[in-house]
Amino acid sequence: MHEISLAEGILAIIERQRREGDFGCVKSVQLEIGQLAGVEVEALLFGMKAVFRDTVADGAEIELISVGGQAFCFDCESQVPLAKRGEACPGCGGYRLHVNDGDQMRVKSLEVE
Numbered sequence: 001m002h003e004i005s006l007a008e009g010i011l012a013i014i015e016r017q018r019r020e021g022d023f024g025c026v027k028s029v030q031l032e033i034g035q036l037a038g039v040e041v042e043a044l045l046f047g048m049k050a051v052f053r054d055t056v057a058d059g060a061e062i063e064l065i066s067v068g069g070q071a072f073c074f075d076c077e078s079q080v081p082l083a084k085r086g087e088a089c090p091g092c093g094g095y096r097l098h099v100n101d102g103d104q105m106r107v108k109s110l111e112v113e
């Protein structure tokens, strides 16, 4: 399942941070998820709960921040919002779009103690 490997990736980031600056446990994790990242939020939360069990991040609060999709349209040469991959440009109806934001997921910040 895709979301389990995402959750493992998040845990790897947390563990790397811990090696750099020692802390006891993670209180909360802020995650940015792009609208176009193709992440199933419910599945990801479930996966994180499972993967975080008995680790430094066990019981951490998860805060999700949704990032809107953005694309550049080559037809009308402008930056446009894009809710879904494969949709037409909201400005001109063209399909020559290059997604340039909102297509990834990242750990924005960690609250630790």
Ligand SMILES: [Zn+2]
Residues within 6 Å of the ligand: 073, 074, 075, 076, 077, 078, 089, 090, 091, 092, 093, 094
């Ligand atoms: Zn356009």
